[in-house]
Amino acid sequence: MDMSPLAAGAFSKLLERATGQELLAARRWRIETALGPVLKAEGLDSLDQLATRLGRAEEGRLIQDVVEALLNHETSFFRDIAAFRSFADEALPAIAERRIDTRRLRIWSAGCSTGQEAYSLAIQLHRATERWQDWDVSILATDVSPQAISRAREGLYGQLEIQRGLPIGDMLGWFEPEAESWRAKMELRRTIAFAVHNLMEAAPAGRFDIVLCRNVLLYFPIATRRSVLDRIAQSMAPDGLLFLGAGETVLGQSDAFEADRELRGFYRLKGWQAAQD
């Protein structure tokens, strides 16, 4: 299938306008695979035709479909197992200690894709259920993609998805078989509020104690990363913790955060650590 540079440019502009994401030239080959189903559904022969239609007015739904198709929703339960372990073993207990008076914990999973990240968090909290008894713990999980959010809400995962990263004991404990798939139990689903939210817009209301923004920033151009991180910073409690993906950093991309002195992969609002000395 051939695509003119003009069409490629049109698709990447569309994606960037809707989500802030950059479609790097090196990854443009993905466009063809990703948009194949959209072409088919619209009965179009080429990406150029699709691009032309997008240029016309009143193609809101089509634009939305194209944006959805271009998003990368790759995820898994407990993605980066070591990071999730230090989160549960070190980060969570430390935060719990600082919140012992209010017994309130607010967590935001930003760019949660189809929900595995949020369910992993919920499972970790349930594992230490004695600690959180009579606490008010909330998990807000958001993504720019309405499709991803509706899948996350359903909590229904196919056999390959359910096995990726999820320990078998947790699968048995927290999911129920449904045809060839597994569905998160109500008990687990009701601990998470899923919502559509675009990181290009103001952060959801709340002072979050923990924000996860994992494997999302890497798709943004540097300037966008900076503004997204600024908005996240404004949504956090002064002693809040930011949890990025393995291999992601704030270094050189944000003036709001600095690396946690002890926990690798975790970040603090700048100045907070020094003020504790």
Add this chain to the structure above:
Amino acid sequence: MKTCLVVDDSKVIRKVARHILEALDFTVAEAGDGQEALTHCTTMVPPDVILLDWNMPVMSGIEFLRALGEAELPRRPKVVFCTTENGSAHIRAAIEAGADEYVMKPFDRDTIESKLQIVGVA
């Protein structure tokens, strides 16, 4: 390098598993049924981890697992079941018999890798 024993009566599955495991830097040995696997574990250095099928001739995976529990070994390998038996009753039985993890076939590379990480060998 970590070692893995792949126990499956299907040559094709053993080959697929070997391919995945070698790409993850494992040294791989194979056995075609539970009895062969038991001989391997009791006469040679036991592997770090065993990928274990359920339904096999001579000795099934679950029988092997129980026998392994009774054998005196210098160290106990981690055991990851890898089977088309994907009902919760089978999974529970496997865990009760001492399995550390469970993979429902068909699997892919990511599944195997993540389960090996969960049991702490990858």
